[in-house]
Amino acid sequence: MNYYNINYKDEIVSFKEATLRGLGKEKGLFVPEYIPSLPSSFFEEITQKSNIEIAIEALYPYVTDSFTREELQKTLEEVFVFDTPVRELLSNTSVLELFRGPTMAFKDVGARFMARCLGKFSDKNNPTTVVVATSGDTGSAVANGFYKVEGVRVVILFPKGKVSPFQEYQMTSLGANIQAVEVDGTFDDCQALVKQALADTSLKKERVLSSANSINVARFLPQMLYYFFAYKQVKNLLEGKDWVVAVPSGNFGNLTAGLYAYKMGLPVSKFVAANNANDTFAIYLQTGNYHAKPSVATLSNAMDVGDPSNFVRIQELFGHNLEAIRKMISSAVISDQETLDEITYIHNTLDYTLDPHSAVGHLALQKSLLPIQYGTVLSTASPKKFDEVIRRVIPSFPIPKVDLSACHKESIENSYTAYKEILLR
Structure with a gap:
């Protein structure tokens, strides 16, 4: 698998070179020359597969010049926290907890x-x-x-x-x-x-x-594995409904990873790009015009991005076809007050505490979900990292000691x- 520079398509490099360099000529992002397709049997049998088997089969085609399958397995076993459980919150929605790593973030x-x-x-x-x-x-x-x-x-x-x-x-x-x-x-x-x-x-x-x-590329590609793990867990919960995934979005790397999983065959019908006040992408979907703008500070600070780098990867994935992008991605913009209200509501009714980013994602999903759909929101960080925000609405929330x-x-x-x-x- 080789990678080409979006801004300078004659520049083609290996996975190793793309990883070492980060950016190509003219500040261009690297993307795979093609997206491998997984066989239908992969998804039909996914509930019988271990997560490490899923991870190797999905990721290996992207790194064949740099890893043997055995090396990739050893690396994934070292770095991946595989207990990313889905928890059903409402009858037609679930949350996938991605904050299982050492810094409590996906x-x-x-x-x-x-x-x-x-x-x-x-x-x-x-x-x-x-x-x-x-x-x-x-x-x-x-x-x-x-x-x-x-x-x-x-x-x-x-x-x-x-x-x-x-x-x-x-x-x-x-x-x-x-x-x-x-x-x-x-x-x-x-x-x-x-x-x-x-x-x-x-x-x-x-x-x-x-x-x-x-x-x-070495940062965002492994994140597509979350989507395969999520499907493994919700497959038997769908009951014929279309699967929708809501993604708290800042620089759009995580959503891009999900789109790669979709292009590989993942049976997801729609993605919801959940935005805070930094709504550059939402405006693009509405108007067809992309205009970067200065970021503004919000309670969901990890999403405070006014010019998301991965936007160009999304365009490239869909051949710069706006209607194709709109068909696969919708967007919802959530205010700070709505974020606090959602944290309060979920805590009081379901005894579950969302961090601000996951609250944006969950409310965006609720605003977008249809009765014929089953939704999953990616919970991207632990609320413990944002105790000052959480304590505005849950005064008893414990404060981590930070010196x-x-x-x-x-x-x-x-x-x-x-x-x-x-x-x-």
């Missing part, structure tokens, strides 16, 4: 898989510098996943004052090969700095650079010069 799996890939691919005598921007959970997952990985240095950018204390602690408490830098700006500013670094030819002469956001006094971070203005200086150290 991004743990992709980050840990990518860390193993870069650890395998990197030249130990010429370390790889991984650059990453985060609006919250990505930085935590990457920090933990890459901690003390030989031959890799990680520099994480996060927007000042726009991540939760727990998230900041997870990024700034490790040290070793993990460096956290707060930027006086938004997530989009951080992401722009990362993309500028990856496109800086003079910098790349001095440092081997890669990315760990979902712009990297930032011994943590280390650097602070810079929204300046590429300042960022580059850190990368060149």
Whole structure:
């Protein structure tokens, strides 16, 4: 399996090269040359398969140049937390808990898989510098996943004052090969700095650079496995209804992974892109026009993205056909007040606590679901990471102990010069 650059289609690389480089020429994202189809028997027999069998069969075609099946199995067994249970909340809906990794976020799996890939691919005598921007959970997952990985240095950018204390602690408490830098700006500013670094030819002469956001194929592709695991669990609950999956969406890496699973044959009838006030994609679906805009801060901070990188991958998947995209994806925009109301309602009626992102996803699903459909929402993070928000409506919710006094971070203005200086150290 080779990968091509969306912006420069003559640039074709291996999985290894795509992983090491992150971005291609002209800041282009890499995508697979084709999407392999899984046989109908795979889905007919999925409830009889183990999760590791499902994972290997679905992911192996994408990494054949870099892993044997045995190597892939060993890697997946090291990084994947397979107990991602579906819990039925209402008669026609369920929630799939993806926050089973060490930082209590769904991004743990992709980050840990990518860390193993870069650890395998990197030249130990010429370390790889991984650059990453985060609006919250990505930085935590990457920090933990890459901690003390030989031959890799990680520099994480996060927007000042726009991540939760727990998230900041997870990024700034490790040290070793993990460096956290707060930027006086938004997530989009951080992401722009990362993309500028990856496109800086003079910098790349001095440092081997890669990315760990979902712009990297090794980050987003493993996330498609969640959708296969979910189908395994809900298959016998559908009772003839069409399956709909709601995805809390920020940079749209997780939704893109789901779309890849669909293109491989996953029998999902619709995806719901659940957005907070950062509604760039929702407006695109309504108007057909995509206009990036500055991100705004919300209670679901990991989704505060005004210019989602993976939008171009979605366009590419559907041949830039707007109607085909609309047929497969709908969108709902949820306000902060609606988010709090949904957390309250689900807690009081079902004795289940949603984090803000999952609350956005669940309410978006309820607004979109038809009687002939069965819906699953991907619960993307533990509410423990967002205790300040949860306690607004559930005062008794426990507060995790976080001590930032011994943590280390650097602070810079929204300046590429300042960022580059850190990368060149």
